[in-house]
Amino acid sequence: MKLMAEKGPLFYALFNFRLFWFLLFRKATIFVANDLDTLLPNVFVSRLKGRKLVYDSHEFFTEVPELIQRPKVQQIWKRIERFCLPKVKMAITVNHSIRDKYESLYNIPFKVVRNVSPKFIPTVIKSKEELGLPEKPILIMQGAGLNIDRGVDLMIKAMPFVQNAALTIVGDGDVIPEMKVLVKQLGLEEKVLFFGKRPYAELMQYTANATLGLSFDQPTNPNYLYSLPNKVFDYIHTATPVLCSNVIEVKRLVEEYNIGEVVYDFSPEKLAAQIEQILSNPEQLDEWRSNCKKASALEHWDKEVQQLEEFYPKV
Numbered sequence: 561m562k563l564m565a566e567k568g569p570l571f572y573a574l575f576n577f578r579l580f581w582f583l584l585f586r587k588a589t590i591f592v593a594n595d596l597d598t599l600l601p602n603v604f605v606s607r608l609k610g611r612k613l614v615y616d617s618h619e620f621f622t623e624v625p626e627l628i629q630r631p632k633v634q635q636i637w638k639r640i641e642r643f644c645l646p647k648v649k650m651a652i653t654v655n656h657s658i659r660d661k662y663e664s665l666y667n668i669p670f671k672v673v674r675n676v677s678p679k680f681i682p683t684v685i686k687s688k689e690e691l692g693l694p695e696k697p698i699l700i701m702q703g704a705g706l707n708i709d710r711g712v713d714l715m716i717k718a719m720p721f722v723q724n725a726a727l728t729i730v731g732d733g734d735v736i737p738e739m740k741v742l743v744k745q746l747g748l749e750e751k752v753l754f755f756g757k758r759p760y761a762e763l764m765q766y767t768a769n770a771t772l773g774l775s776f777d778q779p780t781n782p783n784y785l786y787s788l789p790n791k792v793f794d795y796i797h798t799a800t801p802v803l804c805s806n807v808i809e810v811k812r813l814v815e816e817y818n819i820g821e822v823v824y825d826f827s828p829e830k831l832a833a834q835i836e837q838i839l840s841n842p843e844q845l846d847e848w849r850s851n852c853k854k855a856s857a858l859e860h861w862d863k864e865v866q867q868l869e870e871f872y873p874k875v
Contacts, residue, residue, distance in 0.1 A: 576601050590614060590875055596621040596637060599644045612875055615651040620658050623782035625709055650875050655809045657786035671871050675790040676864040679856070680797035686765045693769055697725040697839050700770035702763060703791050706733030709784060711776020711805060714826045716742055719751050721832030725839060730755045730766045768798040771845070772838065775804040776823070797856045801848035803838065817855040819848050
């Protein structure tokens with residue numbers, strides 16, 4: 561859709577208006593609204609056409625940091641949510657913590673379908689040299705949403721105290737330009753490497769070469785507190801042990817399968833000391849890698865998709 565605005569309130573108003581008319585003149589048996597910013601026109605059109613509606617919530621939308629920092633805008637989205645959700649009969653979300661929050665708020669049953677990665681079955685795994693990585697332990701942070709409070713800055717500030725490892729950042733987000741400046745200010749150009757967005761298959765090559773996968777979402781807002789990033793499953797499928805922040809769903813997964821550790825102190829020196837201790841213990845790393853392989857046999861999309869196969873016939 562070509563709209564007169566590309567961001568801000570006008571963008572969302574125009575988008576919802578256009579989406580309403582788009583849906584109104586399309587034949588459909590079921591309408592599926594992905595996240596709150598598409599729900600309002602789906603509610604209207606599904607009721608006008610007498611069709612079933614599924615709400616597929618990929619996050620705790622009204623509690624993302626971008627809205628928490630703008631309370632007036634957040635209230636608008638909360639009003640939309642309060643208007644729409646009582647009209648929804650069938651809903652999906654990405655983990656049990658977010659499901660519990662929505663069910664307690666609106667008394668609507670939500671089906672959990674986690675964003676679990678597919679099995680990693682490469683024909684070949686490239687070498688560090690081929691990927692432009694140094695021949696030393698690799699710490700990887702990855703994802704398309706490397707945004708505020710995802711812990712990128714915390715890891716970079718700890719790198720001066722990490723002696724024999726490189727931090728690889730594969731992906732992008734709104735803090736990355738600022739983080740590149742920080743790396744230059746700290747003189748860490750040889751220890752912190754930015755590779756930008758990569759196709760998924762290529763991203764997984766970097767992940768497979770990592771010694772430790774980092775997931776540092778900070779519990780500064782409910783959305784991150786309840787988050788379960790799919791990169792954690794990427795780490796599992798490449799047998800890359802996980803170092804994570806103390807957020808509910810990720811901590812539960814790491815401890816359930818014994819595939820890594822939780823960070824409780826993100827001061828640069830303490831975080832670096834924890835990483836140094838992990839890297840100096842190859843027996844522990846081998847145990848976590850072995851447990852990752854066991855977990856990957858249970859946590860993959862071919863299994864998780866069965867939740868959708870059970871859900872949609874009921875719709």
